[in-house]
Amino acid sequence: MSQEAVERLLGRLLTDERFREQARDGLGTLCRQEGYPLTPEELQLVATTDLIKFNDLKNHINPGLRRAGLK
Numbered sequence: 001m002s003q004e005a006v007e008r009l010l011g012r013l014l015t016d017e018r019f020r021e022q023a024r025d026g027l028g029t030l031c032r033q034e035g036y037p038l039t040p041e042e043l044q045l046v047a048t049t050d051l052i053k054f055n056d057l058k059n060h061i062n063p064g065l066r067r068a069g070l071k
Helices: 003-015 017-024 027-034 040-047 051-058
Strands: none
Touching (some): 003 017, 003 040, 003 051, 017 051, 027 040
16 A cells, blocks of 8 residues: 555545545445555554544635535
């Protein structure tokens, strides 16, 4: 697993509302389905991240940086 994959995952959690909603139902499964090569340890670290904080943070970034087609 690379730092790049972690950064991509965190960026997607920040900018993609639909992805964030799916992550609440099972981040590990979602990461495997989406091709994020996380080790079990990394997945555990990401899974303990408060996804609600991403919802709060997304309100402070420019809407132009959010995934196209989302509100």
